[in-house]
Amino acid sequence: MAHRVVHIPATPSAFALEKAHAALLIIDMQRDFLEPGGFGEALGNDVSHLRRAIAPNLALLTAWRAAGMTVIHTREGHRTDLADLPPAKHRRGNAALRIGDHGPMGRILVRGEAGHDIIPELYPLPGEPVIDKPGKGAFFATDLEAILRHCRINQLVVTGVTTEVCVHTTIREANDRGYECLAVSDCCASYFPEFHDMALRMIAAQGGIFGWVGDSSAVIDAISRGD
Numbered sequence: 001m002a003h004r005v006v007h008i009p010a011t012p013s014a015f016a017l018e019k020a021h022a023a024l025l026i027i028d029m030q031r032d033f034l035e036p037g038g039f040g041e042a043l044g045n046d047v048s049h050l051r052r053a054i055a056p057n058l059a060l061l062t063a064w065r066a067a068g069m070t071v072i073h074t075r076e077g078h079r080t081d082l083a084d085l086p087p088a089k090h091r092r093g094n095a096a097l098r099i100g101d102h103g104p105m106g107r108i109l110v111r112g113e114a115g116h117d118i119i120p121e122l123y124p125l126p127g128e129p130v131i132d133k134p135g136k137g138a139f140f141a142t143d144l145e146a147i148l149r150h151c152r153i154n155q156l157v158v159t160g161v162t163t164e165v166c167v168h169t170t171i172r173e174a175n176d177r178g179y180e181c182l183a184v185s186d187c188c189a190s191y192f193p194e195f196h197d198m199a200l201r202m203i204a205a206q207g208g209i210f211g212w213v214g215d216s217s218a219v220i221d222a223i224s225r226g227d
């Protein structure tokens with residue numbers, strides 16, 4: 001049963017999901033991006049734009065877990081000594097609070113701090129890998145590719161924030177490494193709704209130049225069919 005292929009309505013064409021070889025990859029659904037007082041707000045953003053993606057992610061995550069399929073979470077953040085923080089990234093922007101500074105949820109985007117952790121609504125279960133990444137892409141300087149290889153995963157259903165930054169970078173990295181990626185439109189979000197829309201269009205344009213785009217109800221329907 002786990003080897004079953006299910007077809008998910010998507011753009012630019014149906015996505016043939018191999019249930020045994022697909023992972024749900026949830027990008028950076030962290031308090032620092034989604035809650036007031038974190039990195040996202042420090043950069044001048046309105047976090048309410050991102051919070052719309054929480055409920056669809058929870059529905060998809062619940063269905064994915066019920067189907068017994070692989071779930072992987074990521075978190076963007078840095079070592080407590082900031083030795084993995086490029087000075088160029090540290091300097092970037094005109095934020096009042098920078099990475100490593102003390103904010104209301106602990107040090108901004110630093111591993112082990114409350115703000116760096118995943119929001120309670122989507123908290124990982126024991127056994128679900130959590131990838132700590134210093135960059136925007138989930139492959140750069142992480143063990144994600146090794147984990148995918150050991151789990152025999154070659155398809156990624158990708159959700160999270162933000163659509164045009166960490167989700168896009170990860171899908172581009174994955175595409176170049178040979179993975180087939182489906183971005184789940186209502187489970188991704190951006191501080192800039194127009195960037196969200198364009199980022200999704202870029203993925204599926206030109207016959208699916210980086211991947212496919214579908215919505216959570218289409219994925220949930222397909223994986224819950226009982227086959």
Ligand code: TIU
Binds near residue numbers: 027043166167191
């Ligand atoms: N600022 C912004 O849009 N995104 C990030 O800094 N990181 C992620 O997208 N996770």
